[in-house]
Amino acid sequence: MNRPIPAWQAMRAHWSARERMAVTLATWAVGLGLLWALGIAPAWKTLARAPQRQQVLDAQLARMQALAAQAAEIRQDDAGAVPDRGAAIGLIQRTARELGQEPVMVTGNQVRLRGDGSRPDVLARSLDQMRRGARVTVVQATLKRQGDDWHGNITLAGPGLGD
Numbered sequence: 001m002n003r004p005i006p007a008w009q010a011m012r013a014h015w016s017a018r019e020r021m022a023v024t025l026a027t028w029a030v031g032l033g034l035l036w037a038l039g040i041a042p043a044w045k046t047l048a049r050a051p052q053r054q055q056v057l058d059a060q061l062a063r064m065q066a067l068a069a070q071a072a073e074i075r076q077d078d079a080g081a082v083p084d085r086g087a088a089i090g091l092i093q094r095t096a097r098e099l100g101q102e103p104v105m106v107t108g109n110q111v112r113l114r115g116d117g118s119r120p121d122v123l124a125r126s127l128d129q130m131r132r133g134a135r136v137t138v139v140q141a142t143l144k145r146q147g148d149d150w151h152g153n154i155t156l157a158g159p160g161l162g163d
Contacts, residue, residue: 088134089134091133092136098126112155118150134161136158
């Protein structure tokens with residue numbers, strides 16, 4: 001009984017040694033190319049980018065730790081006694097005067113500051129001082145930047161004002 005010969009054996013029987021060697025080399029070249037493209041090159045790129053990515057992540061971690069420390073400090077500061085309304089309004093008025101943001105308008109349990117030209121760093125420091133001392137926070141701000149200064153209104157409220 002004649003058994004059919006597998007296709008690869010039939011081709012092999014008709015090919016010369018040189019042709020078989022060329023097919024073997026081509027198969028190896030394609031296999032190595034696929035191994036490089038799918039396995040080694042992506043890992044190599046990831047490994048090459050690792051130090052730069054590590055620096056970015058370290059910077060992000062340092063920023064997150066600084067923010068966590070700041071949040072802990074704020075929580076600790078907020079745990080203190082709430083000042084009475086008069087003391088809170090007095091502190092806000094003094095801080096606003098130093099800022100050049102007068103007049104201060106008190107309406108119920110909110111204070112509105114109107115500013116015509118405050119530097120961003122000074123404004124941030126003053127608002128932090130009001131937050132800590134008078135126990136108020138910004139509930140609304142409509143500020144516009146003109147040059148290096150901020151102009152507009154800031155509304156404050158919080159436990160220091162009877163909120």
